[in-house]
Amino acid sequence: MNDFRSPAFDLLSSVTSQKEGLETESIELTELQHLCERSNVGREIFDLIVDLYPICRSITGDGIRQTLSVMTQFIPLQQHEVPSGTPVLDWTVPKEWNIRDAYVANARGERVIDFQRNCLHVVGYSAPVNGRFHLNELKKHLFTIPEHPDWIPFRYSYYDRNWGFCLAHRDLEKLEDGEYEVLIDSSLEDGLLTYGEYYLPGSSTDELLISAHIDHPAMCNDNLSGVAVATLLAQYLSRVQNRRLSYRFIFIPTTIGSITWLSRNEATLDRIKYGFTLTCIGDNGGFTWKETRRGGTEIDRAVKCALRESKEEYELWGFTPFGFDERQFCSPGFNLPVGSLFRTGPYRYPQNHTSADDLTLMSPEKLAGSVALIARIVTILEGNASYFNTSPKGEPQLGKRGIYRKIGGPVIQQNLLHLFWVLNYSDGEHSLLDIAEMSQFAFSDLRKAANILLEQGLLVPSTQILD
């Protein structure tokens, strides 16, 4: 149990630049959210997205390794590699895919589709090809979006050997009849599946899991936004002193990555008390919380409380067994208390899974708001506890303890109400989060009231386990 009675609700303001190195000053938990709101964290996240954008990623291969390597400038990520062919739950780690070049060239030798211009041009996991195809034959391997003729779609064929190119529909229409030279200089061989992990221990082994999928190629909201927000959050969190909770960040390829990670960590999954997947978190939309499969768990409630207090627009979705890696975390055999946080959700914006999901969708201000919201969630989870009022019969006399106004009158003092709410519901059955929900007061105000009452000996921690 963290000692919440620290007098310091003032903020330390001496924050040094983050990029200089990992040795920076530690911060108070209560400072985290303000730091995220007021620092240049939005710009830092945006810059990281810019750095990662050109790398050609897939569910395996050097793109992932390069990406993790850039992130290591911010946090000491652990890189895990699992050999192709390894059985993971119902699946098998696939072959590793790497690609050096790919193009379709016309009769004049002009590259009409060129991987060098945009890695989305190649269907992910395309097998090597080197040959000549007539346009009719080639078209069976070409993918476009007729409704959005300027966008290149994102397509892949991870588990079925195939090859193909994606291109703007407008460019497809320009292709002249005739023969084309097709090259895909890729390799699809036994190798390794790579993912990154960063564990920040706290005084308790209770873990918050934050998972961001890292395999998507040149697209920003889905999901460099999630990767970069999680990276900067992790960095800031690493500087918080006296963390009660432990934090686990995982950066994994979609589906096979979470399956692999779950397979390798099954023995310690019971430490995950809360978690969420983080995707599509940098656009201009309001927030969306997709509930855990269990629903109504502490993370669901903490997020709702944080969203309510954030004064930003938000939507709440019930759990559905599709989306991203929550499908795996919330499969019935694991059923972890893991939800999903986004702004505009996947499949809800037309640019999703296309080349139009680019830097123009990213807003440094919204990225900062996202990390600030998560800091608020973290502050609630860290500060939530349940107490016993040591003077439960009638109200304790606050006046004799110096925490009551002197001359009574018609105006109600708000902070007195915080004290009354915490005293009345500190019966071992209600947590501060319960009280925040009932009273609609800010969690942080109730946390402060609880700290004052702890100082006065009017509260003692409940040994009852929070649900």
Place this chain on the structure above:
Amino acid sequence: MNDFRSPAFDLLSSVTSQKEGLETESIELTELQHLCERSNVGREIFDLIVDLYPICRSITGDGIRQTLSVMTQFIPLQQHEVPSGTPVLDWTVPKEWNIRDAYVANARGERVIDFQRNCLHVVGYSAPVNGRFHLNELKKHLFTIPEHPDWIPFRYSYYDRNWGFCLAHRDLEKLEDGEYEVLIDSSLEDGLLTYGEYYLPGSSTDELLISAHIDHPAMCNDNLSGVAVATLLAQYLSRVQNRRLSYRFIFIPTTIGSITWLSRNEATLDRIKYGFTLTCIGDNGGFTWKETRRGGTEIDRAVKCALRESKEEYELWGFTPFGFDERQFCSPGFNLPVGSLFRTGPYRYPQNHTSADDLTLMSPEKLAGSVALIARIVTILEGNASYFNTSPKGEPQLGKRGIYRKIGGPVIQQNLLHLFWVLNYSDGEHSLLDIAEMSQFAFSDLRKAANILLEQGLLVPSTQILD
């Protein structure tokens, strides 16, 4: 447990005319609903109503016997008869009532009220009368509806010896002062109470009970509609091969009939897992489901699911301890999971219990829609089950089993979602009906998904009893 893995979701279309005889081809369960929608069942039901309309019915007597005899052309009904004086629960089977003629004639010998024109003219269970009455005295035995001066009301006095005539208020006003000759050539003697029953066994002894009251004289919606819809439904159901459930249809006089039937079948009532009374089901209104007393039972939920999928307008009512025979089925000592299905409910249309509840209210199209809705309900009840996902940790890899799209892209396949929902919630605690409610997908789509997964060995039946 029925084997749902039958590949046949195609419909058999060779249906022979129903009136030719009871020997017709068998049909698939999944065909039942389509058959009800597309065949001429609405016309068949309407024609049966036309045939039954003129018969003078009451809670006992030859009218019931004639009615059951007409129905036997469709289904091999069993006719039960219980002697007057038999104690049944808190009641006693009354004397049997029969009537041959009745009239009121004026001084000129003209029949101003004539049973031969409409059997509603006589108060049900009127004792024999043969005498002369002055209009003032006679009026004590005349019943009209002043607000609807052209309609004849339906009145009865089953348990209190009395007599009377019902007539249009306009006709009452025409009666001249003076003496009238009154004849009621009825008999009220020890005899039998008659009801019909039809039992269709399935592979399980779990029963769906459908009860329609058969005692009302010349009125259509209440309740020849219920009688005729149940009759045709029973006929169609008898042709379904591999029924899992057993079906029990009872055609009974209101109140005393259900009380008699309950009294005689108390030992086996626990087989009734679901049921409903069927009345007022042929008019032009939307559907109404009145919940079982328990509320939220499987029949309540199956009906709601069917109504939602039917795309027709509907209302849901909570249970109330009045109405028709649900009062008996849902009395606290039985508390059976029996609801009530109607279109416009009793007491909700002004013609109810009057001569205006006639053939003009009946719509072959709506009658067909009613039987189709019940077929949909039956399909849900037959198909509902709960399973265990045999690969519950993470998603099973559908691709290697050939049930996944080949090239991933931005469009979600609906049938993939059905598979994901069924897999995720097949944890032994959720039935397909639960999943339909959560996902809002059609029950039949989820049933198909479950069949595919059963074929692949990805599901096994849960031994857990559905609630």
Place this chain on the structure above:
Amino acid sequence: MNDFRSPAFDLLSSVTSQKEGLETESIELTELQHLCERSNVGREIFDLIVDLYPICRSITGDGIRQTLSVMTQFIPLQQHEVPSGTPVLDWTVPKEWNIRDAYVANARGERVIDFQRNCLHVVGYSAPVNGRFHLNELKKHLFTIPEHPDWIPFRYSYYDRNWGFCLAHRDLEKLEDGEYEVLIDSSLEDGLLTYGEYYLPGSSTDELLISAHIDHPAMCNDNLSGVAVATLLAQYLSRVQNRRLSYRFIFIPTTIGSITWLSRNEATLDRIKYGFTLTCIGDNGGFTWKETRRGGTEIDRAVKCALRESKEEYELWGFTPFGFDERQFCSPGFNLPVGSLFRTGPYRYPQNHTSADDLTLMSPEKLAGSVALIARIVTILEGNASYFNTSPKGEPQLGKRGIYRKIGGPVIQQNLLHLFWVLNYSDGEHSLLDIAEMSQFAFSDLRKAANILLEQGLLVPSTQILD
């Protein structure tokens, strides 16, 4: 268990004037509400408020004693006195405060603030003062309400020795610079805390607690309205014969009074099955019920039922741990089923805790309506019970018992529906109050139906304890 089968639902109408003496005729419980609606009780309550208005009350002292003494003309109140310094829960009974005179006089000897004109002019519990103060110094002890410049605020300093005057802001602005003579001829010495209590025994020891705070000086809605309504209600209730419940009325100073009372009665608090605090109950607003901390208890439900039936406007509030003495009754160590009844709630009308909370806010009609509502609540609590239907299988045949219409027809008899509801839900698990909530019929109609069924032996009392 009271015998509800009394045939008398007729009202006794011979009511003698209440002021003549305590020896008046007894009344039936069912008469109570009608008596409250039709008698001159509103005027009686208003007159009592007029009598009590000028008395200078505080949390201790002679003002409380005088107030209780006036009330003793109506009910034989027991007066309790507890010495200063007595420990009560976390508190200590304070010194007794009395005041004879107080003023601020200007250089010309004119009393510019004069306690004799309005006792609100002195801050409650002001220590004695006799001296001269320059206006600048004096102003530190003066309190006004700038937004309401004609109103004198109500201020107090019970637990922090201090002194001060309250005045209209307009009068403050008129004060000329210079020296003022200040006199507060008060005493603040070891003495007694006084409160009144009135216990009306019934056949059961189950208690309804009604608590009104009595310490507020010259203000009407808060809380002479509560004091006077409770007094007259108690008087009327004392005349009810065959009370099942016991009633406890307490008239206490705010906070320290309820804490003292709770401290002295801890051993018998489990008898309190329902209760409410009564304040701000004489103004022109609709009713407000603030729930008990437990929520959904029998008193909460009885009040909601009474409010619904009253056809008056009302609001329902959830429990909040501030307000008046419900803070103490509902502290987590007691958690009594005590709610709060008001019209316009405290802090909801601007005159609250000012001199403007005067007789002009009081309405004899609304005061009568308040006592009538409480009488309705009492009738529900007295009459609520749960039964077993002795003929639970099917409906019992009401006709053979003479409680059914003779000739059946299309119109539903309302009182038949009452019988059906009571019969169907008398399964030992539903009380009459449950049935009233489900059916939305008036509680009194269901109580009458239950009485008829008890007479017929169709109900027997459930031994099951009501929740």
